[in-house]
Amino acid sequence: MSTVAKGDVLEDQAFDLLKVELSQGRLGIDSASGRIFKKKGYYSRDREKDIVVDICIEVWPPGAQNYSLLWVCECKNYGHSIPVDDVEEFKAKLDQIAGKNIKGVMASRSSFQSGAIAFARNQGIGLVRIMPDGQVAWMMYNRTTSMLSKGQLNPREFNAALSVERYQAINRNFYAAYDGYIFGNWQSLLRHSIGESS
Numbered sequence: 001m002s003t004v005a006k007g008d009v010l011e012d013q014a015f016d017l018l019k020v021e022l023s024q025g026r027l028g029i030d031s032a033s034g035r036i037f038k039k040k041g042y043y044s045r046d047r048e049k050d051i052v053v054d055i056c057i058e059v060w061p062p063g064a065q066n067y068s069l070l071w072v073c074e075c076k077n078y079g080h081s082i083p084v085d086d087v088e089e090f091k092a093k094l095d096q097i098a099g100k101n102i103k104g105v106m107a108s109r110s111s112f113q114s115g116a117i118a119f120a121r122n123q124g125i126g127l128v129r130i131m132p133d134g135q136v137a138w139m140m141y142n143r144t145t146s147m148l149s150k151g152q153l154n155p156r157e158f159n160a161a162l163s164v165e166r167y168q169a170i171n172r173n174f175y176a177a178y179d180g181y182i183f184g185n186w187q188s189l190l191r192h193s194i195g196e197s198s
Helices: 003-023 084-098 114-123 145-151 155-163 186-195
Strands: 034-044 049-059 069-076 102-108 125-130 174-178 181-183
Touching: 003 034, 003 049, 003 069, 003 102, 003 125, 003 186, 034 084, 049 084, 049 186, 069 084, 069 186, 084 102, 084 114, 084 125, 102 186, 114 125, 114 155, 114 174, 125 155, 125 186, 155 174, 174 186, 181 186
Parallel strands: 069 102, 102 125
Antiparallel strands: 034 049, 049 069, 125 174, 174 181
């Protein structure tokens, strides 16, 4: 399968999930205010043509003539870790599209190189790793008092999942970091990134 086809599969999965979450009002915005798109173009004066984004959600206040916030997700489904160049290119696209009223997240099944993680953190770009099925072990635990802390998010675990290509996850297939915080699902990530601006 080509990298474009692999990327399209990841885009389709993320889009379908986000569309359901938006319609159910679980992303921190009213479903009537959010509009989700796949492969939508936004005009760039620098290029004098549209930049097409993988997935986006526009947040429209009631009665507004334009969206007040644009959330963009770039999907990468490589067989290797994501280099800093890809994150820099994504940042340049975001800057050309909407300036400061835009939030960006890069989603991947692969890890991110250390330079990519540092650049994303310093530029306010979220990173999401959706673990490949073969790298997640699902285990059942007896619920005891000592196991109650298992549901808490562990920063070391998230750092390893985002940065180590062959990381073996246990009972989690979603890892995200944005704005100095870690998130265990799309809902909490979007609630934070969209909610802080609306």
